[in-house]
Amino acid sequence: MMQPELLAPAGSFEALKAAVENGADAVYLGGKDFSARQYAANFDREEMQAAIEYAHSRDVKIYVAVNTLLDDQELEGAVEYLYWLYNAGVDAVIIQDMGLLLAINTVLPELELHASTQMTVHNSRGVEMVSQAGIHRVVLAREVSLEDTAKIVRRTGVEVETFIHGALCISYSGQCLMSSMIGGRSGNRGRCAQPCRLKYTLVEQDGTPLNVETEGDHLLSPRDLNTLALLPQLVEAGISALKIEGRMKRPEYVAVVVRNYRQALNRSLESPETFELAPGEQREMGQVFNRDFTTGYYHTNPGRDIMSYHRPNNRGLFLGRIEEISQGRVRLTSDLPLSVGDGVEVWIPRGREGTTIRNIMLRDGTQVTSTAAGETVLLELNAGRAGDRVFKTYDAQLMEKAKRSYTSPREERVNKLYFRVTAAVGSPMTLTIKDEKGIDIEVSGEFIGEAARKRPLTEKVLREQLSRLGNTPYKLAELEAEIRGEVMYPLSEINKLRQRAVEELKRRSRKIMANPHLRANIFEKRVHEFQKSAQSKSRKVADMPKLAVQVGSLDAAKAAISAGADRIIIGGEHFHGRPAFTLKQQEEAVKMAKEVGCNILIALPRLWFEGQEQTISNYLRRVEEWHPDGLLVGNKGSIALAKAVTSLPLVGDYTLNAFNSFSTDLLKEWGLSQVTLSPELTFRQLENMRVDLPAECLVHGRIPLMISEHCALGALMGGKAGSNKCSQPCKNQRVGLKDRMQMIFPVETDQFCRMHIHNPKELCVLDDLHRFQQLGVQWLRILAREKEAGEVVRLVKAYRQVLDDQADGEQLKDALEKASDQGFTKGHYYRGVI
Known part of the structure; x- marks a missing residue:
């Protein structure tokens, strides 16, 4: 049985030592730039060199995360940085940006590249696609099941890496725009503000709170992943690397988690048939940090059992309930060992009160420094009442043991x-x-x-x-x-x-x-040739851009065409609670569009797993018989599958995160005939791009901020928990999530029961349409899948009039905004995420 690599995080040099000394086979870390954890301490070049030498001298590999999206102005600096990393001796670099993938494979093919989970690779077709483009290892999306992971390993033969412990994102990584659109701090740029950890209220469309039973208000805050008990199954699946999340965590956390996984993994490899957890392992893991634990999506969609509604940060371990309060001391029977210096929190009705234990008294008045589990103790706590729960949030002895593991001059890893x-x-x-x-x-x-x-x-x-x-x-x-x-x-x-x-x-x-030194003049020659090729592309000033409208029903398709759309987009996801866009109706829409000379694209689902490939293949074969003008593809696996099954032209959706010219070049190499650019780009960044493909930009609509396997409505109102099926309340009502600023984020559930959270404010750049022409953009898209035919007509007519110079954009925008329930936004076209 293959021994997988235990891969640990490090946000500082101390955390690196903690990982190495406690048994990591490899460590991933970030530099000061281009890293998806910009708020970690991270490593400058001198520290990076020292980290590489420290790890390598102890037979541990170093992977550097350069896993953010890059604009055209940043790519040259990123390429130079990766060249420096290569010569410094890193074992691999973890990347998200497709443009950087193309650049590095052109100028530095000697460097091993790993695809970040931010690439949202989640099926074998996608794995094969990025592997052929030069990726050596793929970090799969966290939502991929263990069964699908094993299939991907068998079908592709590509190294696969999966997360086994730590924080979970509620959204698919690389597909979340929530932090970006709310506050300009983009997760794709390493600056996520974690809005998912805030409080929300599930409401009706008009803002009326829905009656749901939940322990707390953190409706988008998942528990932490913990797969210690699944290690034999993870090994059997053929996974190459088991990844612990936590570059933002303190070194003691890294020490405790890595040590426990190292010990458990060794036992699993020695005897998978008799594997069981050792006493205290889970307790230590929970004590060092937990939001409660889950095994994620490895076996099933857990529904509400994946969520930490009560609190979005460390909850500690249950210590006991207050039995009595007398003379400033509380009496409780401790479920855990307790020592002076430990931290505890009392959960009171209005929140939590925390303190550090300064002294411990037994029932007979004896002062002690520590007690075993099961003892009745008297503690000085200035909060709580009888019956309140007390949690142990800090274990002084455990943390001291962890600290010794990486500060002692006598090293264990020798x-x-x-x-x-x-x-x-x-x-x-x-x-x-x-x-x-x-x-x-x-x-x-x-x-x-x-x-x-x-x-x-x-x-x-x-x-x-x-x-x-x-x-x-x-x-x-x-x-x-x-x-x-x-x-x-x-x-x-x-x-x-x-x-x-x-x-x-x-x-x-x-x-x-260290990697074999690549002579600077060879590298510089390659870079020069690559830049010369890129600079030879000239900006194409387009005619006035054409108008595309993405709709969710046959009536809306007819409305868009009648109002002047040059293209309609149908298919993809359809939302519960809205009229279904049947296959027969889709075929009718294609026929109707072709009769009037309107371009039409069929969208594939944004995400799909191994078991859905055959269904999508059958759908593609049927679609090809209709002879639409092309397919809209939003993930790398869809590109590969569509190319294998049909000969239809392919248009890349914005979910592919095309953020620079080189990413569009790679998409062109993959066979795309058009690309939709990232909605996180500014006008200024668009101006710097030289795109060889016809380009499209989003100009209107509620941009989806998250797509998630977890459905808040199903978990809170549909009974979805563990193996319990959902009653699908989404089919009967429209809901939203209201935040602390009283903004309501519309929530829709698609045919795969995935949750889509949309921006409260609609994107609208009706008054800036002529700027897109100057930038050479050929297509402008209105997102209108949730809109009724009448709304579609009003929108399309307004944009048609401005594009045809028949009306003033500002005036029409003002009129449209008055009818909008939460107002308009210009998105990132001016403010950006840099």
Whole structure:
């Protein structure tokens, strides 16, 4: 059975040491730029070099996350940074941006690349697509089941990495625009403000709260992933790397989690049939940090059982209930061991009150510094009442143990060295050392051995001196001593030889572990040729852009065409509670559009898993018989599947995150005939792009901010929990999520029971349409899948009139906004996310 790599996070050098000393096989970290955890400490270049040398000398790999979207102005700097990382010796770089993928495979194909979970790769077709483009390993979306993961491994043969512990995103990674659109802090740019951890109220469309039973108001806050009990199954699935989330976490957290997974994984590999958790493992994991635990989507969609409604941060472990309060002390029977210095929280009706335990008294008045579980104790707590719950949020002894693991001068993670010494009267001492990788170092001293008068050299003396390896990643494993005669050498001579040999071993090891140095002139030549090719593209000033309208019903399609749409887009997801757009109606829409000369695209679902491939393939074959003008594809697997099944032209949707010219070049290489650019781009960034494909931009509609396997409505009102099926209340009512600013985010559920959360404000750039012409944009899209035919007519007519110079955009925009329930926004066209 293949042994998977245990991959740990590090947001600081201390966390790196914690990961290495507690058993990680590899560590992923970020630099100061281009990293999806911009609020971690991260590593500058000097620290990065030191991190690589530290890890490599302990036989641990280093992966660097450069996993944000990059605009055209940033790509050159990112390429230079990856070149520096390559020569510094990193083992791989984790990326999200497709443009960076193309650039690196053109100018630095020697560098190993891993596809970040931000790429939203979730099926075998997508894995094959990015693998053929130069990706060595794929980090799958967290929503992929264990069964599908095993199928992907078998079908593709590509290295697969999955998350096994830590924070979960409620949305598919790489598909979330919520933080971006609300506050300009983009998750795709490493600056997520985590709006999912805030409080929300489930409401009707008009804002009336719905009567739901839940322990708290954090309706979008998931529990933490914990798969300790699933390790044998994860190994059996053939996963190459098991990834722990947590680059924002403190080093003690990294130490505790990595140690427990290391120990459990070793037991699983030794005997998967008899594997079971050791006492205390889950307790330690929960104590160091938890929002309650879940195994995520590995086996099923857990519904409400994946959520942490009560609180979005560390909840600690249940300690006990207050039994009595007397003279400033509370009495409780502790479910856990308790020590002075531990942190506790009392959960009171209005919130939580936390404190640090300064003293512990037993029932007979005895003062103690610690107690075992099951003891009744008296604690000084200035909060709570009888019956209130008390949680232990900090374990002083556990944290001290964790801290010692990475601060002690005596390292646990060391490499064995094999020493051989020859010594004789009249000869210098010769020391040979060999490490576990087979590197041999031989050094000779300057002192000529003398006949011993009192204390001749012995193997015991040699062992004592040579084992003094101090703060190095080595320990003496074996010593072979060939001492001829009674000879004497100064102890300082032996120490000098040991120091010289170890330093030379370190130098040789760094040279071997570092990547072969790519000569700068070769790299610069490749970069120059790549830039020359990119600069040869000229901006195409388009005619006035054409108008595309994405609709959700046959009536809306007819309305869009009659109002002047140049293209309609149908298919993809349809939302529960709205009239179904049947296959027969879709075929009718294609026929109708072709009769009047209107372009028509059929959209594929935004996301789909292994078990749905055949259904989508059958759908594609049927669609091809209708002869539409093309397919709208929104994930990498859909591109590959559509190319394999049909010969229809492909148009890339905005969900592909085309953020720079090079990403559009890669999409062109993949066979796309048109691309929709990211809605996070500004006009200024669009101006800097040189796109060889016809480009489209979104100009109107409620942009989906999240797409999630978790449905809040189903969990809160439909009974969806564990294996319980949902009663699908979404078919009978429209709901939203109201935030603390009283904005209502419309919530829709599609045919796959995925939740779509939309922006409260509609995007509207009706008064800026002529700017798109200057930028060479050929298509403008209105998102109108949820709109009735009458609304579609009003929208399309307004945009048609402005495009045809028959009306003033500002005036029409004002009129439309008055009819909007929550107003308009210009999105990122002016403010951006840089």
